[in-house]
Amino acid sequence: MNNLATKSSQILTSSDIENLARRFGGKSxxxxxxxxxxxxxxxxxxxxxxxxxDDALKTSKEKK
Amino acid sequence: MQRIFIKGIKGGIGSTSVVANLAxxxxxxxxxxxxxxxxxxxxxxxxxxxxWTATKGWSNESTFDDxxxxxxxxxxxxxxxxxxxxxATLDEIIATINNCKKLDYKExxxxxxxxxxxxxxxxxxLEENDIVIELVTCDAICHSLxxxxxxxxxxxxxxxxxxxxxxRYNAASVLEFDLFSLWQxxxxxxxxxxxxxxxxxxxxxxxxxxxxxxxxxxVANDDFETLAGWLVSxxxx
Numbered sequence: 001m002n003n004l005a006t007k008s009s010q011i012l013t014s015s016d017i018e019n020l021a022r023r024f025g026g027k028s029x030x031x032x033x034x035x036x037x038x039x040x041x042x043x044x045x046x047x048x049x050x051x052x053x054d055d056a057l058k059t060s061k062e063k064k
Numbered sequence: 065m066q067r068i069f070i071k072g073i074k075g076g077i078g079s080t081s082v083v084a085n086l087a088x089x090x091x092x093x094x095x096x097x098x099x100x101x102x103x104x105x106x107x108x109x110x111x112x113x114x115x116w117t118a119t120k121g122w123s124n125e126s127t128f129d130d131x132x133x134x135x136x137x138x139x140x141x142x143x144x145x146x147x148x149x150x151x152a153t154l155d156e157i158i159a160t161i162n163n164c165k166k167l168d169y170k171e172x173x174x175x176x177x178x179x180x181x182x183x184x185x186x187x188x189x190l191e192e193n194d195i196v197i198e199l200v201t202c203d204a205i206c207h208s209l210x211x212x213x214x215x216x217x218x219x220x221x222x223x224x225x226x227x228x229x230x231x232r233y234n235a236a237s238v239l240e241f242d243l244f245s246l247w248q249x250x251x252x253x254x255x256x257x258x259x260x261x262x263x264x265x266x267x268x269x270x271x272x273x274x275x276x277x278x279x280x281x282x283v284a285n286d287d288f289e290t291l292a293g294w295l296v297s298x299x300x301x
Binding site: 019022036039040043044046047049050053057 | 204207208211239242243245246249250256297
């Protein structure tokens with residue numbers, strides 16, 4: 001099974017980490033990215049379709 | 065041989081242009097590059113200078129041995145196989161993908177498949193080392209389609225390397241900036257760069273060529289070099 005869950009925690013990893021690992025060396029596991037979840041939520045709330053998709057995903061997650 | 069499957073998450077995303085430009089950039093590093101057109105539009109050849117009247121390709125042949133006769137080489141040395149004007153079934157497309165394994169190339173060679181957007185990628189005979197690039201544009205429909213795709217991929221037993229790459233990015237658009245930033249920080253498998261919208265790509269096609277040859281110092285060509293370098297690193301992992 002693929003580990004394709006969307007990122008939802010406060011501290012997240014992202015593909016930017018690959019760039020850090022490439023630039024400064026070491027394993028990508030050694031790096032973590034702290035993301036502004038508030039900013040993302042603001043973007044989602046700004047656009048009706050994004051909000052609708054986000055709400056639907058949250059609802060389906062709650063059902064599980 | 066490293067296999068790359070490139071498709072748009074919806075139609076009209078520019079996957080054929082990306083295949084042609086990427087193939088030529090990879091070829092610059094002096095490795096063998098083969099591009100296979102799996103799309104019934106059969107327009108990959110036009111990017112490589114194939115005559116507009118040359119409409120035949122692998123789909124017009126009943127055996128792969130006969131299809132081999134349709135291979136052409138462009139001025140950069142990229143070997144390409146046009147689709148042809150016969151509408152191929154999914155089974156025929158799968159057979160062509162599998163038959164391409166018979167091509168006698170070194171381990172360092174790249175084979176790039178230009179895949180039609182309407183066929184779900186999971187129908188292809190994908191293997192562990194294959195790289196699948198789904199091209200997206202920064203718009204709300206792609207946002208919707210990416211989330212749908214993620215749900216589908218979650219339920220599929222797969223081992224291939226799957227990535228989303230943003231094509232035709234318009235840096236002046238607030239919406240595109242918002243979406244790209246959001247995707248970068250929330251979505252798995254989103255490539256950490258984008259291919260800019262650049263007139264050079266369209267102009268190169270109009271001149272029967274690719275950005276590398278028409279405008280080697282263009283933003284577009286820089287982006288394709290970034291894509292090629294990133295793919296090399298992904299193939300090595």
